[in-house]
Amino acid sequence: MAKKPQTPTDSEGQQRQSRKDILVARKHERQLRNIRIATIVVLVLIGIVLAIAFIDIPFLAPNRVVATVGDQTITLREWQNRVEYERAQRVIFLENQLQAFGGDVGIVQQFGGSVMNELLDREGLGQNVLNVMAEELVICNAVAERGIEITDDDVQTRIGEGYNFYGEGVSPTAQPEPTQTIQPTPSLTPIPTAVITQVVPIDTPFPTATAGPTATPAPTATPVPEAYFQEQYGALVTQLNDLGVDEATYRAAARAQLCRERLAEALAAEQNLSTTAPHASIFLIGANTEEAANETQALIESDGFLTVWNTILSRPEDPEATEAPETASYELLWRTQDSLESSLGADLASAAFTLDVNEPSEPIAVDNGDGTSSYYIIMVSGREERELSESELSTKKDELVQVFVDEQLTGNLQLNDLWRSHVPSLPALPNKFLAQPTATPEVAPTEAIVLPTAAPESEE
Incomplete structure (x- = not known):
């Protein structure tokens, strides 16, 4: 009896399985190689960036042009x-x-x-x-x-x-010795001495007149x-x-x-x-409200500017008053237009250099910068070309x-x-400067001490 030939099924299956494993292994190897290459590229790029930063920050950036x-x-x-x-x-x-x-x-x-x-x-x-x-x-x-x-x-x-x-x-x-200030002539008609009764300081919200130059030499640095x-x-x-x-x-x-x-x-x-510039000396009457300015203007028309100015200046202080007076008067000696503009506004400065001497102005409104206005009536007492101060020059x-x-x-x-x-x-900024300021302690009102009164003498 003839022997039955062996089927190649098992052998071929083993060969196919071996080829499949080889292909999978090769694919896996390619993937690993690609990952390794990508990792190396990323690491190289990171190294380049770090090297550039290391060189740029301390060496190149400070020399860049801003x-x-x-x-x-x-x-x-x-x-x-x-x-x-x-x-x-x-x-x-x-x-x-x-x-x-x-x-x-x-x-x-x-x-x-x-x-x-x-x-x-x-x-x-x-x-x-x-x-x-x-x-x-x-x-x-x-x-x-x-x-x-x-x-x-x-x-x-x-x-x-x-x-x-x-x-x-x-x-x-x-410093050069300052020259004696020549006082301006306030009016062609002398001010009656009877008008000026007492000159007292006035509590007023208006700017304080800056004293003009005197013959006292400026202090020098030691x-x-x-x-x-x-x-x-x-x-x-x-x-x-x-x-x-x-x-x-x-x-x-x-x-x-x-x-x-x-x-x-x-x-x-x-x-x-030029080391010189036009200067003006002016008398000013200031008012807190437009109504007070209009009332002052009416008094000026009836009594004259200088009389009203002196009356306000010499007004006695009311010790019982709870508010500052509505008007105040003072004098500014020899100011440039720039100086007046910086302190009292452009309109008032312009008036000081356009008004005729001894001619009162209409009320001039000046913005106080806080939503309110003050009102000024001025009269120029003199104008002349004078040397600029060191600060102005x-x-x-x-x-x-x-x-x-x-x-x-x-x-x-x-x-x-x-x-x-x-x-x-x-x-x-040190943190200590950001601390809340210490509140001022409230002091309890001191109780009044009642002194005993002497007993009345008995009548005999």
Whole structure:
């Protein structure tokens, strides 16, 4: 009997299963290889990013440009150093105020509130510093173009003057002796002496008249010895260092201020800035309400301005009055139009330089800035060309510098918003200045002590 041939079913199945396992193994190997390659690529990319960050943050970013003025630039590092210096200055100012007011945070918050707000507004302070630095680039460049040299010795001298140190044994330059003020003639008709009975201080909400110049010479700074200057200056540098600011940044700011002063002098000479200006002396009667101003105007029409002015000025104080009088009178001697405008408004300043002398004005409304108005009736007692005060002349020089800077920056200033993400927050405002001020304890009213009265004498 012939043997039955073996079927290849089992052998072929085993072969097919082996090929399937090989294909699955190869696919799995390819997947693992792809994962390994992807992982290596990701790790390489992460390493590149970290390397770039490691190099960029400490080495490249600080040298990036945040502002360009013409062909000059301000780097991120320079700007950050200046911002930190400005913040340190404000912190030192608040610390000095706290010491001066005996540790009373409430008073410091009242008088230094704007400084605190600047420290809390990081971006606002950073923007202001960037604008100032752009202006300083223009100013210092203009000084150099004019051949004005500012040396390190000049900077040191300027710093010393801030401490009243003018060199060993050297006193500050004496101020010129002021001339005696010529009092204006108030009227062609002398004021009757009988009208002025008593001059008393008046409790009034109106601005207090600033006394005019007198023959008393202005006080001069007392020079200090070099040892004292070095001690005080060293203390300041130590404070700055403790707050993370170096002395070089402080001296750079002092140099920039010196550049501004030198350019102001140069522009004043180039443009022949006048040292004189028209001045006016005026008598004023102020009223709290329009009704009081109209009543005063009616009295002026009947009795004359000077009579009414003197009557108000010499009005006796009412000790039982609970409110301030509705009217007050005073005199301002020799003011420029700019000075009057800054204190009493443009309308009143214009009237002071357009009214005829000894001619009373109509009531002039002046906005108090709080939703209310005051009313003034003025009479010009004199006008003449006079020398500007040192402060007024300095203000006009500063205006020349600002106009020059604005012209130079227009179209030439480019800012890079990179700075917005790198605004320094240190030195920070100390938390003690944010504390609630201590409430003033209420004092209980003292009970009145009733003294015993003497017993009446008995009648016999």
